[in-house]
Amino acid sequence: MATRTDATTKIFRVNPDQPEANYIEEAARVLRDGGLVAFPTETVYGLGANIYRPESIKRIYRVKGRPGDNPLIVHLYSIEQVPEVAETIPDSFRILADRFLPGPLTMILPKKQSVPAVVSAGLSTVAIRIPAHPVAVKLLAEAAVPVAAPSANLSGRPSPTLGSHVIDDLQGRVEMILDAGPTGVGVESTVLDLTGERPRILRPGGISLEMLREVLGDTVEAPETLDVERPLAPGMKYRHYAPKAPLLLFHGELSAVEEEICKRLASQVEAEEKVAILTFTESELAKQELPTNVILYSLGSKARPEEAAHNLFRYLRLCDQEGVERIYAVAPPRQGVGEAVYNRLRKAAGGNVVEI
Ligand code: TXA
Ligand code: MG
16 A cells, blocks of 8 residues: 555664664664664654665655655765765865764755655755764664655654654654664754855754854855745745744843743733743743743753753653643854754744844
């Protein structure tokens, strides 16, 4: 049955540092044979399929409920595999690979004809990523085929940063889930287009603009339009990373932002609406006693946006689990990986940002 997406899912708890060889071998076999395997990367969990099995790639779209015009990232275990999927390899790729790979940087290059069109949703380019997580590295090496993998969530939901998130979304729909506990970075890789005149960030992520500019200089473009209105990566146009409750994002100085949140909170307290506030450890609100219908989640220190990156998606999913009806989020400073956190929050807010 061509449209069937259900499956019996094998779940393996894998040691993240020293993955068990028998689990890796079995998962690699499933991938090679055209099955779908969810696996951890250092950013978020991915849902992988062999790029040479177009039917399996199509199944990824069905299983996730992913729009057909949103291309997938091809995962490799080594730089040596790049010529298998890319038509040409510019110097900038080699320079950045030297510095940042394996790691949370995805680069777009001209696609080789031999990569099935469905992988890149018909585009002439291909997104390439060499992840650093030991489970991903071992799995990709053992599978020995390039693996297309979007984040392992149902389309529109926050990306999975725990094995349990993947199980919640995909159990019964894929052949295998490798659960190796929490991922590290917590937001997805940076997507950098190297096919234009200048390198251009299409999605901010684990490798920041500052880090890229340190290596390539100011030629790296980071368009202000990394937004819902004018998407660059096809995937950036969809409401995304979204909890069920409406989320309002506040950008500005922390104390002024929290004052504004408190004002708005009054009506929800009155209506006994369940509210979550996402803020930072420097928060004044965190020191106060809050009404019982208000939950406060601390993303970490404002000064260390890596903490917010690591925690963000887990808290967005917790909001759903707790039945939260409204979310107020404080934006992190837009520096380093803070830009990626800001971008995800802005998308979760459907573009609703209150500037204070
Ligand atoms: O960290 C990550 O990148 C994770 C892990 C699993 O590797 N993967 C991930 O994949 O976030 P996904 O499918 O959720 O997001 C891929 C993004 C989308 O915004 C998509 O539009 C963009 O990359 N993309 C993929 N191929 C592209 C291409 N050829 N040109 C432009 N954008 C592309
Ligand atoms: Mg995704």
